[in-house]
Amino acid sequence: MKKIIFVFSILLIIVSCKKENEAKDLTEKASEAFANLLEQYNEEGFELNPVNATNAGDYRFNDKFPNFLSDRYKTKKKDYYNKFKQALHEIDDSKLSETEKMSKSVLEWDCNINLEAMSFKKDLMPIDQMWSKNLDFNQLAGGTNAQPFKTVQDYKDWLIRVDAYLIWLNSAIDQMKKGMESDYVLPASLIVKVIPQFEVLADSNVENHLYFSPAKSFPESFTDEERKELTEAYTNMVANKVVPAHKKITEFLRDEYLALGRTSSGINATPLGDDYYAHQIKKYTTTNMTADEIHELGLSEVARIRSEMEKIKKEIGFEGDLNAFFSHVRTNKRLMPFTERSQVIAFYDSIHEVMKPQINKLFKKLPKTPFEVRRTEPFREKSAAANYNAGSLDGTRPGIFYTPIPYVEKYNIFDKEDLFLHEAIPGHHFQISLAQESKELPDFRKTLWYSAYGEGWALYTESMGKELGLYKDPYQYFGMLSNEIHRAIRLVVDTGLHAKGWTREQAIEYSLNNEAESESAITSEIERYMANPGQALSYKIGQLKIRELRSRAQEKLGEKFDIREFHNQVLETGCIPLQLLESKIDSWVEASK
Structure with missing residues (x-):
């Protein structure tokens, strides 16, 4: 048995x-x-989207540019x-x-x-002064960005890609003409900013043209015959294709499109209406918040941050109200110390050096991808904001922090320590590079971008300045508060413009009354929001969610809370919608108990 x-x-x-x-x-x-x-x-x-492949360092499609329209x-x-x-x-x-x-x-x-x-007809307004595909493409043209110019084939790939791009550019004119017939047009105040961007590329001086730049810096390995052949090809490309195409669109924008430009400012004044703005809110915040909820949140945050600013004004010893202090900061010559653009780049490098000894106290993993600071290209810097361009997936192309320096004598540094934290380290450079270098994430998640997470993280990192050895000058700490209130103001003015009938001028006035940026900078910002409704909401919504998650984790874990591990948990996911990030952090907290 x-x-x-x-x-x-x-x-x-x-x-x-x-x-x-x-x-x-x-x-x-x-x-x-x-x-x-x-x-x-x-x-x-x-x-x-072959340009996404090029940006990621995948060069198999470098000669491709589909007609997205x-x-x-x-x-x-x-x-x-x-x-x-x-x-x-x-x-x-x-x-x-x-x-x-x-x-x-x-x-x-x-x-x-x-x-x-895709359910909206936004393609009838395919071009604006900051977000459209022509600006991304032009960044590739100079030969110093993601598009490689190392081999003869690289140079030939670009010639083919330019031909394809010019088809898109011509289609953009056709789309705008259709838009003119059905009230899908940009505000006139934006069109006048777009025209010079095309006008500069309509200049027939071939050797000084942006698109001829790669032909002025051939690799040493190229033979004389290859140099001659490519020089002729690039001369023909610029003179007979690029310049005429840009003259055509410049004339169209100036002589036809501008006359029909909207006097209204918000997207709800177009046939896209409130539904499109609700979609944009969802897309950029990855939440189901309404325009009214966001507007009220913005007003509350502006009031809170203003009270913090009052404390710094008092510490500095400034006599007068906060708005007078804004004017003082905007015009203080001590905060505009540069005479050469190279000094600006050196200033950012010095910020990085101060931070380096402190980084390991806050982060477990550091990116291997190299990093550089560069001046924004002249063709776009007068209408561009500082921005970060990601390195390649294999780490061979560095992450680049671009800062526009159109007028170096007016370059005000009061908020530039904060700007470096956001756009560079540990903001976008850490968040993007660590995702790209991850062995755990599938490839598609290494190049995804959800603004609420990506911009929310970057804004969250601005609060780490003191821990990283920065903000010793009260003006720099005021700069951090200024950039935070700037993002809170965005909640108010973006919803004001696109859901509450605000004019461009109302939005500019509200910003001038609540932050220390110059009127020209504020005007560019407001026009940025007009061009891409909802994007500006992502920063503060994302920052507040990450702050909330950190506070919740600290409260529940007590002495077990490890800031380095918290940051690791946030960063290792790559860019994801906020609701998914919240679920992940909550699970980590429960497991850590």
């Missing part, structure tokens, strides 16, 4: 092990199938998102790991928000 029981037990064990192995095999197969799906999404995404392209794009959305519905969550479940949620969000965007 004992022998029978023993044999039966062995059989049960064998059957159990077999079932476990079968379950394990099914899980592994499901995991492999899901990984293949994510890789396919990434691969087809690069084919759909064509019906054929739009159909292809819609089919792409619908295909992967349907594929996700067929995946069994029970077979996925936690990381895979996160990837599934992120992919589902990405498909849905992009499909939703």
